[in-house]
Amino acid sequence: MKTDTLWSRLLGFIYILFTLGLIRGLIGMAVGIGIGFAFVAGLRSAQGLEPDPDLAVFIGGLLGAVLFLLFAGVFSDWLKLAGGRDVPLRHGPPEHRPAWTRYFSVDYNHKVIGIQYTVTAIIVLLFGGLLAIIFRLELVYPGMQFLNPQQYNTLFSAHGIIMIVSILLGVGGMINYLVPLMIGAKDMAYPRLNAFSYWVAVPAAVLLFIGLVVGGWDTGWVGYPTLSTRSALIGVQFFLLGFYIVGFSSIAGSINMVVTTFTMRAPGMGLFRMPIFVWGALAASLIQMTATQTVGVALLLVLVQRAFGLNFFSPPDGDPLLYQHLFWFYSHPVVYVFVLPGLGIISELLPVFARKPLFGYRWIALSSIAIALVGFLVWAHHMFVSGMDDSLRVPFMMATLLVAVPTGVKFFSWVGTIWQGKLIFPTPMLFVLGAISVFLIGGLTGPILATVPTDMHLHDSYWIVGHFHATMFGGFVFPFFAALYYWFPKATGRMYNESLGKLHFYLMTPAFWVMSLGQMRIGLLGMRRRIADYDPSLGIEQTQLLITIAGLIIGWSVLIMVYNLVASLRSGKVAVRNPWGSRSPEWQIPSPVPEMNYDQPPVVVGDPYDYGLADSTYVQVAPATPGD
Amino acid sequence: MKNNGRHLAIVAVLVVIGSVVTYYLLTAIYKLPTAASQQAGPIDTMFNAHFLAISVLFALIVVFILYSIVVFRRQPGDEEDGAHFHGNAALEIIWTIIPLVTVIGFGIWAAFVLRVVTAEEPNELAIKVTGRQWSWIFSYPDYEDVGLTTELVLPVDRQIRLEMESDDVLHSFWVPEFRVKQDLLPGQMTVLRITPNLVGEYKVRCAEICGLDHANMLSNIRVVSQAEFEQWLADQSVSIGNLSLVERGEKWATDFGCIACHSIDGTGMAGPTWQGIFGSEESLEGGGSVTVDEDYLRRSILEPGAQIVAGYQNIMPATFEQQFADKEAELAQTGVDVDILAELIEYISFVGQ
Numbered sequence: 014m015k016t017d018t019l020w021s022r023l024l025g026f027i028y029i030l031f032t033l034g035l036i037r038g039l040i041g042m043a044v045g046i047g048i049g050f051a052f053v054a055g056l057r058s059a060q061g062l063e064p065d066p067d068l069a070v071f072i073g074g075l076l077g078a079v080l081f082l083l084f085a086g087v088f089s090d091w092l093k094l095a096g097g098r099d100v101p102l103r104h105g106p107p108e109h110r111p112a113w114t115r116y117f118s119v120d121y122n123h124k125v126i127g128i129q130y131t132v133t134a135i136i137v138l139l140f141g142g143l144l145a146i147i148f149r150l151e152l153v154y155p156g157m158q159f160l161n162p163q164q165y166n167t168l169f170s171a172h173g174i175i176m177i178v179s180i181l182l183g184v185g186g187m188i189n190y191l192v193p194l195m196i197g198a199k200d201m202a203y204p205r206l207n208a209f210s211y212w213v214a215v216p217a218a219v220l221l222f223i224g225l226v227v228g229g230w231d232t233g234w235v236g237y238p239t240l241s242t243r244s245a246l247i248g249v250q251f252f253l254l255g256f257y258i259v260g261f262s263s264i265a266g267s268i269n270m271v272v273t274t275f276t277m278r279a280p281g282m283g284l285f286r287m288p289i290f291v292w293g294a295l296a297a298s299l300i301q302m303t304a305t306q307t308v309g310v311a312l313l314l315v316l317v318q319r320a321f322g323l324n325f326f327s328p329p330d331g332d333p334l335l336y337q338h339l340f341w342f343y344s345h346p347v348v349y350v351f352v353l354p355g356l357g358i359i360s361e362l363l364p365v366f367a368r369k370p371l372f373g374y375r376w377i378a379l380s381s382i383a384i385a386l387v388g389f390l391v392w393a394h395h396m397f398v399s400g401m402d403d404s405l406r407v408p409f410m411m412a413t414l415l416v417a418v419p420t421g422v423k424f425f426s427w428v429g430t431i432w433q434g435k436l437i438f439p440t441p442m443l444f445v446l447g448a449i450s451v452f453l454i455g456g457l458t459g460p461i462l463a464t465v466p467t468d469m470h471l472h473d474s475y476w477i478v479g480h481f482h483a484t485m486f487g488g489f490v491f492p493f494f495a496a497l498y499y500w501f502p503k504a505t506g507r508m509y510n511e512s513l514g515k516l517h518f519y520l521m522t523p524a525f526w527v528m529s530l531g532q533m534r535i536g537l538l539g540m541r542r543r544i545a546d547y548d549p550s551l552g553i554e555q556t557q558l559l560i561t562i563a564g565l566i567i568g569w570s571v572l573i574m575v576y577n578l579v580a581s582l583r584s585g586k587v588a589v590r591n592p593w594g595s596r597s598p599e600w601q602i603p604s605p606v607p608e609m610n611y612d613q614p615p616v617v618v619g620d621p622y623d624y625g626l627a628d629s630t631y632v633q634v635a636p637a638t639p640g641d
Numbered sequence: 642m643k644n645n646g647r648h649l650a651i652v653a654v655l656v657v658i659g660s661v662v663t664y665y666l667l668t669a670i671y672k673l674p675t676a677a678s679q680q681a682g683p684i685d686t687m688f689n690a691h692f693l694a695i696s697v698l699f700a701l702i703v704v705f706i707l708y709s710i711v712v713f714r715r716q717p718g719d720e721e722d723g724a725h726f727h728g729n730a731a732l733e734i735i736w737t738i739i740p741l742v743t744v745i746g747f748g749i750w751a752a753f754v755l756r757v758v759t760a761e762e763p764n765e766l767a768i769k770v771t772g773r774q775w776s777w778i779f780s781y782p783d784y785e786d787v788g789l790t791t792e793l794v795l796p797v798d799r800q801i802r803l804e805m806e807s808d809d810v811l812h813s814f815w816v817p818e819f820r821v822k823q824d825l826l827p828g829q830m831t832v833l834r835i836t837p838n839l840v841g842e843y844k845v846r847c848a849e850i851c852g853l854d855h856a857n858m859l860s861n862i863r864v865v866s867q868a869e870f871e872q873w874l875a876d877q878s879v880s881i882g883n884l885s886l887v888e889r890g891e892k893w894a895t896d897f898g899c900i901a902c903h904s905i906d907g908t909g910m911a912g913p914t915w916q917g918i919f920g921s922e923e924s925l926e927g928g929g930s931v932t933v934d935e936d937y938l939r940r941s942i943l944e945p946g947a948q949i950v951a952g953y954q955n956i957m958p959a960t961f962e963q964q965f966a967d968k969e970a971e972l973a974q975t976g977v978d979v980d981i982l983a984e985l986i987e988y989i990s991f992v993g994q
Contacts, residue, residue: 162853163954233850239827240810240852245955328828333811368715369723376733398813398822400831403759407752414744418737425736426728428705433645434723435715446706453702460744461691464751466684466758470673470820473813473848530670539674539817541848544856548844625722 029110034085034118035215041084042077042216049073070250071320078216078258086119087212090205102204105608119212121204124606126211127190128504131497133211134182135575137218141175144168146568149561155549165545167229167248171221174234174252178218178259180351180485183493185210185266187354188294190504191496192270194599194606195288197279197615197632202272210266217258224251233543235340238326238333242318250319257312260305263350267301270294279598279632281617288597288621289377293357296381297350300388308343311336334401341392348481349388352488353381356423356452358496359445363430364622365595366442371622372429373422380419380426387415397465398472406465413463420456424449439593440514444495447522452487454529455480473543476536483529491522494574501578502588506605509585513577517570524566531560596621601634611635643724652708659700667692677818677843677864679800679836680758684820687754694743758821759834765800768793772805772812772825774956775854775911776901777845786878789896793845793862796870800836809958813849816862824849837864853956854902854911882977890988893981897964902957905992912957913950919993924951933993938986 030036053069082088093100102121106112115125116132148168151160160168189207193200201207224230230248232241236256241249274295278287314325315336324331364371371377393401393409427449436442458480461467471477494517501509535553536542547553591600598615599606613635623629671692676685713723770793771778781787795801805814807825814833815822818841823833847858865873881889894900902912913923919938924930926949931937940947945957965981972979 162856166850166853166855231850231852231855235850237811237850240850243810244852328826333826333828367713367723368721370725370727372726373728373733376728399824400826400829406755407748410751411745411748414748415741417744418740421740422733422737424702425732428702428709429728429732431706431709431713433643433648433726434709434713435719435721436710436713436723437715438710446710449706450703453699457695457699460747461688461695464687464691464747464754466751466754467687467691469758469822470684470688470817472822473815534671537671537673539846541815541846541856543850546856548846548859620727622727623725625725 029114032110032118033114034087034212036117038081038085038212038215039219041080041082042219044084045077045080046073049076065320066247067250067319068321070247071254071316074220074251074254078213078220081216081219082209082212085212085215087209089119119208121200121208122608123189123193123201123204123207124504124610126207127186127188129186129211130182130189131186133215133218134179134186134493137175137179137182139571139575141172141179142568142571144172144175146564148172149564151545152547152557153561154557155547155554157546160545162545163229163231166231166543167225169543170230170233170252171225174221174256175218176485177234177347178214178221180489181259181263182214183489184297184350184354185214185262187290187358187493187496188266188270188298190500191599192273192291192294193277194610195291195597196274196277196282197598197611197617198273198277199609199611201269202277203269206265206269210262210269213265214259214262217255217262220251220255220258224248224255227251235344236312236315237340238315238318238331238336239328241315242326250316253312253316253319257309257316260309260312263301263305267298267305270298271302274298279615279617283617285375285378286617286621288361289371289374290354290357290361292378293353293355293360293381296385297353299382300346300350300353300385304343304346304389306343307339308347311339311343314339334396334399337396337399337401338393341395342389345392345395346385346388348484348488349384351485352452353384355448355487355489355492357381358492359427359448359452360423360430361597362441362445362495362499363427364624365593366439366445367431367434367436368594368624369430369434369622370620370624370626371426372432373426374620374622376422377426380422383419384416387412387419391416394463394468397468410463410465414460416463417456417460424453424456439498440509440511440518441495441499441593443515443518443522444491444498447518447525448487448491448495450487450522451483451491451525451529454526455483455485455487458483458533471536473541474536475540475542476533478542479529479532479534479536482532483525486525486529497574497578499593501581502592503599503604503606505582505585506588507581507583507585508588508592509581510577513573517574517577520570520573521567524563524570528560528563528567531556531563535560596624596631598632598634601632648708648712652704655704655708656697656700659704660697663700664693664696667696673820674817675839675841676820677816677837677839677841678820679838680834681818681820683754683757687751690747690750694747761802761834762800762836765802765834766796767802767804768795770803770805770814770825771808772814772847772851772858773808773898773958774810774852775847775858776898777847777858777860778896778898779860781874784874784878786880787874788877788881788892790877791860791895791898791900793860794870794873795835795837795862795864796867797840797864798836798838799867800834803833803835805831805833810851811849812847812851812858814845815848816843816845818843822848840864840866853954857910858901880977881972881979886984886987887991889979890984890986890991893985894988896968897961897985899985912953915989915993917993919990925949926951926953935986935990938989939982942982942985 049072050069053072057064090100107115148165151158228246228248230246230252317323318325326333326336360377390412393405394413397406462471498509498514535556538553539551540547540553588604590604615632615634617632619629619631621631767782769780779790779793805825807827812825819835823831841864843862844859845862902910904910904914905916907914907916918933921933922930931948943962945959946955949955969979
């Protein structure tokens with residue numbers, strides 16, 4: 014009798030597993046790849062031709078991604094609508110199944126999607142970080158220790174693109190969870206498209222992972238031809254296809270975000286009364302919406318050059334530099350997609366913890382837009398030594414230097430915000446201050462790369478690695494962690510553990526300073542980026558060791574955060590409605606947030622950051638119905 | 642705002658001290674490699690100016706923030722909010738204009754420096770640079786007797802015009818001591834000008850990811866006096882006709898880049914070492930084995946993918962038949978008859994005994 018119950022429970026659990034969108038999607042993907050491979054193999058042998066792995070991966074991967082989405086249920090509503098059936102938008106926890114299953118299936122609530130994005134981002138971040146730690150250990154000593162060059166090249170290439178996917182997912186998580194709450198909306202404008210944006214990134218990540226295990230690739234995350242078109246490694250094709258498919262997520266998600274912001278704001282919320290994070294998210298979305306297509310074209314051209322032999326990039330008929338222009342037209346602006354929401358988090362949290370108005374709201378808001386616009390005119394600074402026409406160097410240098418101006422406005426305004434405040438330092442504030450310190454390092458080491466003569470030395474050196482990691486950690490990772498701690502009580506109804514949060518901060522911040530400053534030091538001395546081994550005569554061994562130790566500390570500190578958040582889900586103190594004393598609308602409703610956010614649209618009656626102004630309010634929120 | 646003037650005065654003093662300390666630390670930790678070219682001079686001046694600007698800006702922001710953290714922290718028991726002000730348009734304009742003028746100034750200066758470091762000087766020496774996975778090959782078009790070399794020998798204090806092209810994928814020519822860098826493209830020539838001004842030995846390091854053995858795509862560079870350079874040219878110009886077959890084979894192994902992937906001393910590289918290879922029994926990728934004899938060597942050079950030794954990848958170019966034919970035709974015009982393939986096999990079997 015007892016075993017019967019155990020068995021039936023086990024069977025019940027297995028049944029539930031197979032109802033999950035994620036599991037169904039993965040099955041669909043396997044079927045799709047199988048069909049695609051079989052189709053290509055059959056076609057080739059019918060023609061009497063050799064098997065063509067590149068073609069098989071291209072067709073099979075695309076079919077796999079489509080069947081993933083179909084099996085996961087992303088298209089279900091759309092297909093029914095196309096068939097003429099009236100399908101109401103489903104809201105609320107799933108029926109007849111445990112509540113947790115909604116996080117593994119297609120769900121249309123923006124908060125569920127936001128959490129799906131965020132948790133996926135953290136998992137992908139841990140994986141990408143692990144890859145970095147493996148190859149950093151290899152670099153402790155000169156000479157090859159435990160990796161061969163092939164493995165090393167795959168690890169750094171995968172680290173790059175996996176971290177970029179992680180950041181895109183993290184940005185998507187913050188935007189999806191926060192923007193509707195902040196503007197007083199019940200959801201995003203297009204909930205089904207929102208689910209598509211998240212789920213399409215999953216098969217893309219799976220393709221990257223397959224590329225990693227079937228032999229890897231050695232092109233870096235940039236995938237420059239003619240290396241990417243000539244490389245015999247089949248992982249290249251998986252990498253290009255995965256990267257290409259992630260683009261759909263960016264484009265669909267950003268359209269949704271822009272429409273939501275412009276059409277669903279609460280009554281009284283003019284553009285200059287939005288919480289400042291929304292400005293950063295808006296600027297980022299404008300970039301994603303308009304630039305992603307060009308990298309899509311670039312990747313697609315390489316994919317079809319490999320799969321069908323169409324030549325775009327190989328001389329004498331093709332041009333390898335064409336790819337670089339297309340690639341960087343997206344891939345430079347996209348770094349602002351990574352950092353603008355993060356900088357928005359900094360601007361959002363500083364007033365709360367300084368108990369003071371945000372200094373120069375309009376200037377900060379417009380500086381985000383300025384960075385986004387100027388960001389479109391600087392891509393060729395990645396190509397100063399590429400062999401492009403020499404006359405392009407100076408104009409692109411000038412445009413690049415201009416980015417420093419709106420970025421400076423942000424720093425000065427942050428200083429103005431904390432000046433004469435009453436600062437308090439819970440974990441999110443510490444991460445905001447850490448973010449400013451790290452982004453300062455990243456920002457100040459940028460202009461030296463913009464001026465062509467100094468760039469001729471620094472280009473493709475480890476200086477870039479240090480500079481880039483400082484901008485990404487300062488502009489995304491630190492603010493993202495600040496946001497995780499800050500909104501954790503709002504999302505879960507529990508507080509995180511403050512001591513562990515501070516431990517995380519005090520380990521990670523100095524370790525990061527050592528890491529990026531060390532990377533720049535050895536770059537200046539002649540360490541190239543993307544090399545499996547280095548020349549001991551450069552005199553950089555001690556610094557290499559320091560960088561690796563710092564990387565390990567960062568890794569461990571992030572694990573402390575993951576433990577903290579997971580453990581606090583069950584055992585954290587129950588959170589009050591507004592633990593930070595914020596004026597933003599999401600803090601005026603219960604924690605965790607009810608299914609439909611606001612019973613009545615909140616009414617905006619004041620400015621968002623009037624901390625210290627007696628009897629002022631930002632929003633009036635109707636009390637929530639009990640039991641909602 | 643209480644005591645704002647006093648706070649600002651203290652911060653101003655601290656910013657000055659902070660700038661000096663930061664500049665001192667920055668220049669102590671961040672060293673450039675030895676400067677060995679004329680182009681390095683103005684570039685290093687520019688580096689120094691950047692370091693100075695970084696120091697001042699870093700101190701400015703950090704001092705303001707640290708001061709605020711220490712002085713403006715909320716005291717225990719204090720429940721009040723901070724001072725209430727929203728911004729200051731004059732300040733915003735100032736901290737937009739000053740950085741704008743500064744970066745434009747840097748930009749104009751950098752444009753002039755760029756013109757200087759790329760300027761053409763009279764009497765430049767042209768050298769052809771070929772990058773290929775994963776080796777560098779140099780030739781001196783002005784000195785036809787000097788064949789291809791894998792070592793770059795440069796006369797000091799004379800401008801060098803490197804005419805560069807890649808055989809396969811992108812590469813990048815970087816000698817940190819010379820400061821300047823330029824990518825190599827397949828199918829298109831790029832030019833880099835360098836005026837070495839310090840006698841010594843350096844290395845060119847490929848700076849653009851180029852596949853498997855990118856990290857080891859290095860070649861030696863020797864900057865020598867004019868007299869030594871001329872002596873070296875003369876040494877290089879020994880007629881091929883006077884060399885033994887094995888000596889010729891050694892030259893081909895260098896010129897065609899074989900030794901970038903095949904060692905003769907047992908060192909593990911991208912391809913099998915030639916040490917002890919001749920007559921040995923090698924197991925093959927995909928099963929089976931083969932005795933390494935002349936036939937096998939010939940086949941492996943002309944059709945590298947046909948029988949791959951187990952544990953290695955099919956990465957060797959299959960273009961050597963054509964390359965050999967071109968070279969033989971070129972030498973035939975100068976009256977020298979060679980059989981590159983046979984001489985190369987002669988050499989491999991000599992070092993592979």
